[in-house]
């Protein structure tokens with residue numbers, strides 16, 4: 198690296214640190230369950246997307262272990278060359294069957310799926326309407342596609358209607374894309390309304406259900422099933438296997454023509470090594486558990502209700518309110534606004550064995566730094582009460598401190614995690 202470039206990187210890092218926007222990682226030792234060991238200490242994880250507690254389920258691990266013993270580690274090539282394994286094929290069939298869709302196609306990650314779909318299906322003549330709070334992979338995929346990108350105000354149905362109207366018929370395809378459950382706020386898109394609008398304007402609707410699949414709807418079939426919609430209403434359905442299923446990867450489900458087109462055109466799929474077969478085996482085992490153990494979802498929703506009621510009782514504004522909170526989801530943000538406050542509260546909780554990572558811009562809009570609390574079916578009542586008590590005490594402590602002290606504590610907290 199040239200000295201000038203090195204200096205440029207250092208200056209930018211220093212700026213991020215001063216702004217409380219510097220990001221660091223903590224190292225987890227062993228399994229990523231709800232109870233885990235991080236930085237050498239045991240703590241309870243309230244910031245994982247392991248909503249059903251399957252990431253550390255012995256049956257899921259055992260399925261992967263058996264597949265590893267029989268089939269080794271790597272797939273060795275992309276699916277089109279020689280990397281497509283019977284475990285992949287069976288998983289695709291089982292996902293399609295579960296969702297009542299003709300076909301499914303497995304991707305290595307949700308990021309790759311969204312890039313592959315948007316870049317593979319859209320081009321310069323097309324118009325893409327996207328909710329402004331969509332996941333970063335949908336934003337990048339949309340930009341990469343070359344389609345005219347229209348960012349629509351969050352959940353603003355009249356704005357979607359106006360943008361569809363404006364797009365008119367002069368263009369190629371009109372595409373509407375939205376998260377089903379918004380990943381940082383936990384609110385749900387109005388899928389019936391988006392589907393009706395899309396149909397009225399002959400637009401194609403794509404839904405990313407990373408946080409709804411396995412959690413919402415009958416049998417955990419996700420947000421589209423929860424809204425009683427099907428493949429005609431939402432022709433392109435994307436969901437991930439690394440969140441509620443506790444495995445890794447993602448899939449697209451839809452028509453024969455959609456999947457065959459992606460096989461020809463989705464560059465992030467065509468030019469990428471197929472996932473390890475054992476990961477597909479793990480996802481298959483997790484899907485069987487999702488289908489056969491509805492009590493996990495019931496427990497998750499009981500936990501969500503407990504957290505919401507407990508927060509209300511203590512006067513803590515956790516989660517959104519009003520219409521935005523109409524559909525309970527396991528994502529419950531505590532919005533603090535200021536980055537330093539978010540870091541300081543996260544630190545306070547971590548010192549008490551409760552892990553809730555602080556989420557800051559650019560992941561969330563400026564001025565909305567937050568603790569993104571997520572719940573799992575495997576959290577206990579006592580753990581949730583402990584979290585609520587600690588948040589109440591932590592907020593009181595922060596409120597009693599001058600702003601400068603909170604800022605200084607936040608800087609030190611980040612520095613100590615980064616080891617700098």
Ligand SMILES: *Cc1c(COP(=O)(O)O)cnc(C)c1O
Pocket residue numbers: 305306307308309311332334376380405406407408437438439446447
């Ligand atoms: C996590 C997530 C993705 C990315 O999926 P990965 O498998 O983690 O790459 C895509 N969309 C949404 C809404 C997500 O939350």
